[in-house]
Amino acid sequence: MASILLSSPSSKLYALQLNKAPIDSSFLQKQTHVPSGFLWPEADLVAAQQELNAPLIDLEGFFKGDDVATENAAKLIRVSCLSHGFFQVTNHGVDSSLVKLADDHLDQFFHLPVSEKLRIMRTPGSPWGYSGSHADRYSTKLPWKETLSFGFHKNGSETVVEDFFNSRLGDDFEETGKVYQKYCEAMKSLALSILELLAISLGVKRSHYRKFFEDSHSIMRWNYYPTCQEPSLSLGTGPHCDPTSLTILNQDQVGGLEVFVDNKWQTVRPIQGALVINIGDTFTALSNGLYKSCLHRASVNAVKDRRSLAFFLCPRDDKVVKPPEELVTQVGTRKYPDFTWSEFLKFTQSHYRVDESTLQHFCNFILSESKSVN
Ligand SMILES: C=C1C[C@]23C[C@H]1CC[C@H]2[C@]1(C)CCC[C@@](C)(C(=O)O)[C@H]1[C@@H]3C(=O)O
Numbered sequence: 001m002a003s004i005l006l007s008s009p010s011s012k013l014y015a016l017q018l019n020k021a022p023i024d025s026s027f028l029q030k031q032t033h034v035p036s037g038f039l040w041p042e043a044d045l046v047a048a049q050q051e052l053n054a055p056l057i058d059l060e061g062f063f064k065g066d067d068v069a070t071e072n073a074a075k076l077i078r079v080s081c082l083s084h085g086f087f088q089v090t091n092h093g094v095d096s097s098l099v100k101l102a103d104d105h106l107d108q109f110f111h112l113p114v115s116e117k118l119r120i121m122r123t124p125g126s127p128w129g130y131s132g133s134h135a136d137r138y139s140t141k142l143p144w145k146e147t148l149s150f151g152f153h154k155n156g157s158e159t160v161v162e163d164f165f166n167s168r169l170g171d172d173f174e175e176t177g178k179v180y181q182k183y184c185e186a187m188k189s190l191a192l193s194i195l196e197l198l199a200i201s202l203g204v205k206r207s208h209y210r211k212f213f214e215d216s217h218s219i220m221r222w223n224y225y226p227t228c229q230e231p232s233l234s235l236g237t238g239p240h241c242d243p244t245s246l247t248i249l250n251q252d253q254v255g256g257l258e259v260f261v262d263n264k265w266q267t268v269r270p271i272q273g274a275l276v277i278n279i280g281d282t283f284t285a286l287s288n289g290l291y292k293s294c295l296h297r298a299s300v301n302a303v304k305d306r307r308s309l310a311f312f313l314c315p316r317d318d319k320v321v322k323p324p325e326e327l328v329t330q331v332g333t334r335k336y337p338d339f340t341w342s343e344f345l346k347f348t349q350s351h352y353r354v355d356e357s358t359l360q361h362f363c364n365f366i367l368s369e370s371k372s373v374n
């Protein structure tokens with residue numbers, strides 16, 4: 001067993017739990033064969049057969065207030081969200097130099113010695129912090145990746161992201177905190193604009209979802225996928241639907257994001273400068289089931305490591321998730337019960353491993369809980 005200097009109680013627990021060297025990119029990259037814990041079922045490993053026809057939506061006209069361009073963008077979003085819920089956007093207003101800085105700081109973190117990364121090890125039940133293949137949570141179907149997640153909410157001049165990095169990693173990461181405070185603010189601003197287009201595409205008041213998410217509490221997630229010598233046996237991120245509301249994914253040019261549409265895995269081609277948008281389970285509930293969040297996964301390869309930055313827009317914890325009345329009338333019934341994001345998040349962190357049917361299991365869970373109380 002590799003002995004490492006474990007500097008914090010949680011990382012001591014982590015290593016003791018594993019009773020072996022902690023799992024991080026340096027561990028994964030050394031493996032000539034996929035360790036058994038990282039093997040995935042054949043059903044999850046069927047290779048992608050084609051490229052997804054996801055619309056590339058130019059947001060320039062929308063941002064300029066051009067009504068025709070706005071209507072066209074909303075139409076493209078509707079077609080995509082009625083089918084698979086994935087689309088890409090360009091001229092999105094997120095400064096390319098900020099995106100480059102964000103990529104560089106992600107790299108700097110994941111190349112730290114594992115003992116440093118373990119200093120901000122994710123604590124059980126919380127989504128925040130570092131994780132090596134989620135080996136502290138699961139023992140099979142381990143994802144071939146390491147991740148770092150932190151929260152973002154913007155009330156006035158609060159600097160929650162800077163505080164996270166300063167408090168947990170110290171002065172060396174002060175600049176990272178500043179970069180990601182700005183990056184998350186830009187992500188939230190873009191997300192609120194996309195929500196306007198989603199509202200238009202659903203025929204509800206344009207500001208409806210923007211108002212609901214004004215005081216959002218979102219999740220910033222860094223994914224680092226090391227090379228894998230047997231890439232057909234493992235996955236970087238297993239098949240799942242995002243439980244969150246809206247995901248803005250900044251993927252590098254390596255490729256690996258795949259969406260399950262028309263009963264086959266289809267690749268989402270990286271487009272330089274574009275951002276990938278997909279809706280999650282919580283938006284499915286907010287649209288009363290009209291827009292489905294889509295099954296997707298991340299494959300790995302033997303040649304090039306891969307990075308992706310996922311901004312997961314989430315409502316404020318205690319806000320009740322329910323669709324606008326006009327969509328209940330349109331569908332004829334409520335498709336999902338009221339719930340809060342904090343209940344759903346807790347379900348994913350403490351009760352249920354996120355997969356393609358998380359929302360259904362969560363609804364069954366809260367309905368059974370309400371029956372046991374009454
Ligand atoms: C609410 C969340 C749970 C996950 C992080 C956010 C949104 C996406 C979820 C996740 C990334 C989906 C794939 C599986 C997962 C376990 C992961 O690979 O990290 C999920 C996250 C989680 O449960 O921590």
Ligand SMILES: O=C(O)CCC(=O)C(=O)O
Pocket residue numbers: 221223237242249251256257258296297298307308310
């Ligand atoms: O890395 C990717 O391309 C996708 C990751 C993802 O789906 C997620 O983190 O939810």
Ligand SMILES: [Fe+2]
Pocket residue numbers: 240241242296
């Ligand atoms: Fe996802």
